[in-house]
Amino acid sequence: MKTITQKIITLAIVLLPCISNAQSIFDKIFEKYDGKPGYTCVSVSNDMFHLFASMANSPDSSTVEMREMMNRLTGLRVVTCDVDATTPLARAIAFYNEAAAAFPQPAYQELMKVDDKDEHILFLTKKDAGGTIRELVMLVKSNLQGVAMRITGNINLHTVSLLSRVMDIKGMENLKEEKEGRRK
Amino acid sequence: MKTTEIKSLVDKFLSGETTLEEEKTLREVFLKDDFPPEFQSVALIFRYIEWEKSQRRPDAAFHAHMEKVFAREETPEQPKIYLRKQWILAMAAVVLIALTVSIFAIKRQRRPILDSMQSNPRELYQKTQKALLSLSGHYNKGLDKIRPFHKYSTAEKSLNNHPGKDPVD
Numbered sequence: 001m002k003t004i005t006q007k008i009i010t011l012a013i014v015l016l017p018c019i020s021n022a023q024s025i026f027d028k029i030f031e032k033y034d035g036k037p038g039y040t041c042v043s044v045s046n047d048m049f050h051l052f053a054s055m056a057n058s059p060d061s062s063t064v065e066m067r068e069m070m071n072r073l074t075g076l077r078v079v080t081c082d083v084d085a086t087t088p089l090a091r092a093i094a095f096y097n098e099a100a101a102a103f104p105q106p107a108y109q110e111l112m113k114v115d116d117k118d119e120h121i122l123f124l125t126k127k128d129a130g131g132t133i134r135e136l137v138m139l140v141k142s143n144l145q146g147v148a149m150r151i152t153g154n155i156n157l158h159t160v161s162l163l164s165r166v167m168d169i170k171g172m173e174n175l176k177e178e179k180e181g182r183r184k
Numbered sequence: 185m186k187t188t189e190i191k192s193l194v195d196k197f198l199s200g201e202t203t204l205e206e207e208k209t210l211r212e213v214f215l216k217d218d219f220p221p222e223f224q225s226v227a228l229i230f231r232y233i234e235w236e237k238s239q240r241r242p243d244a245a246f247h248a249h250m251e252k253v254f255a256r257e258e259t260p261e262q263p264k265i266y267l268r269k270q271w272i273l274a275m276a277a278v279v280l281i282a283l284t285v286s287i288f289a290i291k292r293q294r295r296p297i298l299d300s301m302q303s304n305p306r307e308l309y310q311k312t313q314k315a316l317l318s319l320s321g322h323y324n325k326g327l328d329k330i331r332p333f334h335k336y337s338t339a340e341k342s343l344n345n346h347p348g349k350d351p352v353d
Contacts, residue, residue: 023291042311052309069316078315112326121322138319149319161327163320 025102026077026137026150033079033095038087044076049153065162073153081146092146096139099148103137111136111157118143125155133157185213187220194226 023031033039044052052070081087081095103124111123119142126135133155140147193210196202202210213219214227215234 042308042315044308044312048305048308051305052312055305055309066313066316070312076312076315112323112330114322114326114329116329121326123323123326136319138322140322147318149315151316151319157323160320160323164317164324165320 026099026148029099029102029148030077030079033081038081038084038091039095040078040080040082042076042078044073046074049073049075063163063166065159065166069156069159069163072155072159073151075152076150078147078149083144083146089143093141096141096146096148099146100139102148103139108135108137136160185209187222190220190223194223197226 030041030043034041034043049070053067079095079099081092083089083092100122108124108126111125112121113123114121119140122137122139124135124137124139125133126137128134134152136151136155136157138147138149190210190213193202193206197207197210210226211230211234214223214230219227
């Protein structure tokens with residue numbers, strides 16, 4: 001009797017941390033802003049990427065590089081805070097700071113930092129023991145928006161670079177159109 | 185009382201034929217000390233019975249005790265629920281597990297909702313493409329910023345390595 005009770009309690013104690021650690025800080029931020037006015041949230045799960053792989057055969061604008069990239073990904077989450085009449089710049093900056101705090105430095109290494117006169121871009125990576133990039137984080141702060149994006153999987157930076165070069169998009173394209181598309 | 189009367193009563197008593205009245209008379213005779221000495225043995229019987237009565241009479245405490253016993257028998261005792269410490273712990277553990285499992289289940293349930301919100305997979309695919317292009321664009325923007333420095337440093341290197349280097353400084 002006593003041993004059964006002890007086992008049950010031990011099991012409960014073991015289960016608790018699993019549940020509390022099930023979500024990362026960024027996931028919590030994502031869920032916090034998901035559906036809030038002024039924020040655009042996109043989440044793609046591993047299952048969804050599998051579905052994309054089967055969809056990619058149909059003729060569309062996606063390039064070989066894009067398909068290759070998607071095949072390697074296991075997750076994508078983006079939160080965009082667009083500055084407009086209802087959302088002041090201060091809120092976008094506050095959002096950026098909150099998101100930046102979700103990726104602490106020892107676990108995430110700084111890959112690149114761009115400080116422009118009107119844009120601040122920060123790239124962070126998280127590598128596994130073999131040196132492969134497993135997470136790529138992009139944080140953008142500008143007068144127009146605050147963006148936090150995280151992709152997970154087996155990430156090749158060269159492919160990341162090729163995506164837009166191949167599409168001949170100069171990189172200034174952002175998620176604003178996407179937001180408009182969602183409203184329609 | 186005459187000795188002959190006593191004698192006849194005692195004989196009747198010993199043969200078990202006395203009435204209660206007669207026994208009472210005998211008792212009165214023998215409890216007094218002036219009975220004829222030949223009835224000593226019979227007198228002892230009555231005196232013993234009298235002594236026995238005084239000794240065996242239940243006292244007040246015994247009565248009270250017996251009353252309690254009878255009362256208890258009349259109203260059956262309510263069955264008490266004795267909760268053992270282990271059982272309380274087991275119940276607490278069950279509640280804890282139920283809570284954790286339900287929390288886990290709720291969290292699990294929320295995940296698909298996030299995806300299903302982007303109801304159309306094709307639409308989500310387009311969004312994913314745009315998000316990745318944006319990522320790539322920003323990445324290249326960063327690279328382009330760094331590249332001129334690379335060019336500068338390589339140019340500087342080749343200048344420094346030039347054999348006809350002019351000692352300006």
